[in-house]
Amino acid sequence: MASTEADLSTAQWRKSSYSNGSGGDCVEVAQNLPGITPVRDSKNPQGPKLVFRARAWAAFIEGVKAR
Helix, strand or coil, rough: CCCCCCCCCCCCCCCCCCCCCCCCCEEECCCHHHCCCEEEEEECCCCCCEEEEEHHHHHHHHHHHHH
């Protein structure tokens, strides 16, 4: 049976540009993995990650920007 888990061992994480320096709620994304965009909580980097198809993540970001 094929695995449905993405290999995130080479993910290069970056913190959201909207994060503040006071320890507020922050997300990190990795954009160096072809076809997918993993997202994690910067306060819990070893915790669970959400993995989106890159096109779906791009559509989400465009929708957020439009608001």
